[in-house]
Amino acid sequence: MAKRTSTKKKPEPKPDPALLRFSRGLRRYLWRSVAAVLLVVAVAVLLGRVVNPPTTAYMFGESRRLGGVDHQWVPMSGIAPVMARAVVAAEDANFCEHWGFDVAAIKLAIAEGSNRGASTLSQQTVKNVYLWHGRSWFRKALEAGITPLVEAVWPKRRILEVYLNVAEFGEGIFGVEAAARHYFGVGPEALSERQASQLAAVLPSPKTRSASRPTGFLQRRAAQIRSGAATIDADGRAACFQS
Numbered sequence: 360m361a362k363r364t365s366t367k368k369k370p371e372p373k374p375d376p377a378l379l380r381f382s383r384g385l386r387r388y389l390w391r392s393v394a395a396v397l398l399v400v401a402v403a404v405l406l407g408r409v410v411n412p413p414t415t416a417y418m419f420g421e422s423r424r425l426g427g428v429d430h431q432w433v434p435m436s437g438i439a440p441v442m443a444r445a446v447v448a449a450e451d452a453n454f455c456e457h458w459g460f461d462v463a464a465i466k467l468a469i470a471e472g473s474n475r476g477a478s479t480l481s482q483q484t485v486k487n488v489y490l491w492h493g494r495s496w497f498r499k500a501l502e503a504g505i506t507p508l509v510e511a512v513w514p515k516r517r518i519l520e521v522y523l524n525v526a527e528f529g530e531g532i533f534g535v536e537a538a539a540r541h542y543f544g545v546g547p548e549a550l551s552e553r554q555a556s557q558l559a560a561v562l563p564s565p566k567t568r569s570a571s572r573p574t575g576f577l578q579r580r581a582a583q584i585r586s587g588a589a590t591i592d593a594d595g596r597a598a599c600f601q602s
Contacts, residue, residue, distance in 0.1 A: 400489075400505060400508070401508070403489065404489075404505065404508050404509055404512050404513075405512060407488065407489075407509070407512075407513065407521070408512055408513050408517060411432050411521075411524070412488050412521070412525065414430075415487050415488055415525050416490070416491045417487065417491065417492050417527070418430065418525065418527075418533050421527075421530075421531060421533075422531075425530070425531045427531070428531045428532070428533055429531055429532050429533065429537040429541060430532075430533040430534050430536075430537055431534065431536045431537060432524050432534065432536070433524065433534070433535065433536040433547055434520065435516060435519070435520040435523075435600075436602075437536075437546070437547060437548050438520075438523060438535055438547045438548065438550075439547060439548055439549065439550040439551075439555060440601060441550060441551070441552045441555045441588065442523070442535060442539075442547060442550050442555040442558065442559075443519055443523065443597075443600055443601070444555075444588035444591060444592055444597050444601075445552075445555040445556045445558070445559040445584050445585070445588045446480070446519070446522070446523060446526075446555075446558075446559045446562070447480065447519065447588070447591060447596075447597065447600070448559070448584050448587030448588040448590070448591055449556075449559035449560065449562060449584045449587070450479075450480055450483070450559070450562060451479045451480040451481075452587060452591055452596065453596065454479065454480050454481075454515065454519070454596070454599070454600070455515060455595075455596050455597065455598060455599035455600070456596065457479060457481075458507065458510050459479060459481040459482065459506040459507050459509070459510040460479060460481075460482070460503075460506065461477070461479050479506075480518060480519060480522050481506050481509060481510055481518055482502055482503075482506050483522060483526075484509065484518050484521050484522045484525075485502050485505045485506050485509055486498075486502055487522070487525045487526070488521060488525060489501075489505055490502060490505075514599075515599040515600050516599065516600040516602075519600045523535045524536070526562060527562075527565045527566075528541075528542075528558060528561055528562070528565050528570070529541065529542075529561070529565050529566070529569070529570075530565070530566050532565070535547045535550075535558070538558055538570070539554070539558070542554070542557075542558065542569070542570040542571040543570070543571060552585055552588070553581070553585070554570070555588075556581040556582070556584040556585045556588065557570040557571075557573055557577065557578075557581045558570045559581075559584050560573070560577050560580040560581045560584055561577070
């Protein structure tokens, strides 16, 4: 008689209760940590709508390196309109038309194999105020996550005001107030079209360009910026930040 083979399955081992408790606790900890980070970011963005940042991570680092920086906050009402238009024309001509990301500029940059022109003023403001300088994917991911929140909470005029006050215009020179007085000996409310365009022209490379001693290239770039500023003023693309 053939030997019968048992088909009864062995019972699966029960999971370790201690391991289950650890796994559940770890998940709760991770979710709470994520929620806490999101809450901190949301509160920081809400405060940023009305509270002027006294410094930034990059400004703090430069202050330690140089032994101090030149920086003084000035409200948008104390900045010449030509300066605001010049910066928008130079850095983000479609500032009033996008929600934080200029898709058309991104597509053009990809087609040209460059990232120049793809970063909006909103993204630059987020980077300057809430993050740090660098090209890591992690920082870019944080920037991409915070930018839409800033766009949703801050008016466009506020975004531009903050940018103009924290942007680097030269080594140790931060904000349009310090830049106007350093390069031209005038307050930001008294800047001429030429002066404003030359200040805007140094923004991509503030440590190697001088607004008061412009090279031929910078003079040509400033002329392009003046033309662009006049264009966005005429076609309505400056309406969101002009009172």
